[in-house]
Amino acid sequence: MRDVAELAGVSGQTVSRVANRMGNVAKKTQERVEQAMAELGYRPNIAARALRSGEFRSIAVVAFDADSLGNVRTISAIGNEAARRNYAIELIQIQSAGGAFGAADFSWAMRRLGQEAVDGIILILETTDATAAALRMPDNVPVVIVDAGPDHRYPTVDTHQEQGAILAVDHLLELGHPTVWHVAGPPISNAAATRRHAWQSRLEVLGREVPTALPGDWTPESGYRAGLTLADHPEASAVFVANDQMALGVLRAFHEKGLAVPGGVSIVGFDDMAESAQFWPPLTTVRQQFALAGATAVELLVDEIEGREVAAGIRRIDTELVVRESTQRWGNASR
Structure with missing residues (x-):
């Protein structure tokens, strides 16, 4: 610190203020101190600082x-x-x-x-x-x-996972679908378990049929497998998928099976990942x-x-x- 102070032409106290980001140092002085630190390879001693400050x-x-x-x-x-x-x-x-x-x-x-x-x-x-x-x-x-x-x-x-799942289910039901199918996340996940429970409870409260949930593991591959299964169920007109990555796989499976989205099946995802707006079609989803x-x-x-x-x-x-x-x-x- 003394070497830095000497090279920068400032006091040791000024070097300390710059090193600890304490402010109250003129911009040009701070730049001069930081340049001196870089030239000398100076790095603050974290352990010593912690002994003084307790953090x-x-x-x-x-x-x-x-x-x-x-x-x-x-x-x-x-x-x-x-x-x-x-x-x-x-x-x-x-x-x-x-x-x-x-x-x-x-x-x-x-x-x-x-x-x-x-x-x-x-x-x-x-x-x-x-x-x-x-x-x-x-x-x-x-x-x-x-x-x-x-x-x-x-x-x-x-x-608020439960809130998000209810938003997805209600949106699909308000569009006139008789019920909502679900591609679930892995059972080890708190979020997946909560979304699945909220989906099921919402359908039960509204007196709608509760289809069997299809298993997934967050990956597009698992969504693709679930989508192939759903394609064999003509009554599955609306699907709530527990995350957007699996929804991408479902979309691919439906495309391969000749099912139009949303003309034949409506899909809602969860997360609003950056790519969701670029899916084809752009994905309706729950934003976290x-x-x-x-x-x-x-x-x-x-x-x-x-x-x-x-x-x-x-x-x-x-x-x-x-x-x-x-x-x-x-x-x-x-x-």
């Missing part, structure tokens, strides 16, 4: 299945909001062979985090295999949960607010880290139906 400016993000579309977008949003608040993130994925939740791996990760330089943990627990209450967290480390299902021992952020969910999780955790009171319980993030060309009124359509 590391680092957040651990522990995710079950960090590869899924929803988790990827949530993690991206967490990273963006953390960076905006001058926090770094450390990502740890927990998943055992065969796609099952690895409790032993999770315990190892928690022990490791108890020794790491992190100020708090965001746990993305999008699995029915484990609940937050049943898992041992490091002591005295703030925790926020994302997608934890019905167990809300910690401050929790969750997309991944950016808001990620930002809310970081906000809650930083409040905890900085000593502000944060109540346990769930914060629901609303969904929105985005109507495009894959749905239309049913009645004169022919399969």
Whole structure:
């Protein structure tokens, strides 16, 4: 730091303010200090800073299945909001062979985090295999949960999955379809289980027939297989698919079978992935607010880290139906 100060022609205190992003430094002075840091290869000593301040400016993000579309977008949003608040993130994925939740791996990760330089943990627990209450967290480390299902021992952020499924079902029924078929996500997923239950409950409440749900695993390939099966059911005029990627596979299967969408079958997806508007036809879908969910999780955790009171319980993030060309009124359509 003394070398940087000498090269930049400023005080050590000014270098400290620039290194710690404390502000109150003129722009030209800051640029001169940053140039001196680059020339000398100076990097702030995180451990020393933490000893002085009591914080590391680092957040651990522990995710079950960090590869899924929803988790990827949530993690991206967490990273963006953390960076905006001058926090770094450390990502740890927990998943055992065969796609099952690895409790032993999770315990190892928690022990490791108890020794790491992190100020708090965001746990993305999008699995029915484990609940937050049943898992041992490091002591005295703030925790926020994302997608934890019905167990809300910690401050929790969750997309309103039930609301989204009801929006999809109601939209199709309002178009005149007698009932709605469903391509479900994997049973290990909290989101998939909630969407499937809401679809079934909504049809039951409205006195409509509940067809047998078709299994899927979030991939377009599983949607394609489900679509081939649905094509053999002439009565299946409306389909709610648990995510947009599977809906893409359903669309392909219907095209190969000569079924027009939406002329013969209407389809609604879930997520509103960036490509959904470019499907053919453009996909009607339920939009999740991944950016808001990620930002809310970081906000809650930083409040905890900085000593502000944060109540346990769930914060629901609303969904929105985005109507495009894959749905239309049913009645004169022919399969």
